[in-house]
Amino acid sequence: MGLARCQVCSSGDQVRRLAAQQGVGCVVCGPHLSDGPVEWLIQDLPPSCSVLLIGQKHQLDLCSDPDVFKLTTPLRREETVITLRLLLQFTRKMERHSRSSRTVAQQQLVDKAKRRMMERWGIDEEEAHRRIQKQSMDDGARLEQTARKILTQLELEA
Numbered sequence: 462m463g464l465a466r467c468q469v470c471s472s473g474d475q476v477r478r479l480a481a482q483q484g485v486g487c488v489v490c491g492p493h494l495s496d497g498p499v500e501w502l503i504q505d506l507p508p509s510c511s512v513l514l515i516g517q518k519h520q521l522d523l524c525s526d527p528d529v530f531k532l533t534t535p536l537r538r539e540e541t542v543i544t545l546r547l548l549l550q551f552t553r554k555m556e557r558h559s560r561s562s563r564t565v566a567q568q569q570l571v572d573k574a575k576r577r578m579m580e581r582w583g584i585d586e587e588e589a590h591r592r593i594q595k596q597s598m599d600d601g602a603r604l605e606q607t608a609r610k611i612l613t614q615l616e617l618e619a
Contacts, residue, residue: 471495473502480506486552489513489545492520500524509555511548567605574608575614 470476472495472615479485488506492499492514503512503526513530514521532544574590584592597607 469546473497473499476502477505480510482610485510487511487513487545487548488514489515492516492524499529500526503529509552511552511555513544513548570605570612571608574615577612581615581618 468479469578470479474496476485476488476490476494485506488502488510490499490502494502497513499512506512511530512526512528513532514524515532516535518533521533530544531535532541566576571590571593573600574593575586576593577590578584579586582589589601593604593607593611596611597604600607600610602610
């Protein structure tokens, strides 16, 4: 359906290797894999990886993990596509949330630019941040790139 790039695995071990090599955002599987129950796999996946179990209700009820999404068979195509779209959106949101937005060094660079702006122009920290943010958005650049540019400009003006 063009929702995502997919890889087919027949065992939990294959999924683990794939997750370690390429990162896996979402796993769709039945309650049992060739090398054991899906619970064994779930414990080894990163927190941002979503799991969708597909199977008969009595099989799905055996998995008590509250973070696992479940679809009972028989499946309707529309229901499956909608569920996968929502799950992929959720997974992308979790990935963004789990990644830190800036490293310590990047944050220090932004803070240094704010301090220099506050000293030079007599503005408060909130205004300095707002100005960096606005210029960053205007230039289509990351905040730390804009902070570096501002620091260079302030040094040239001195």
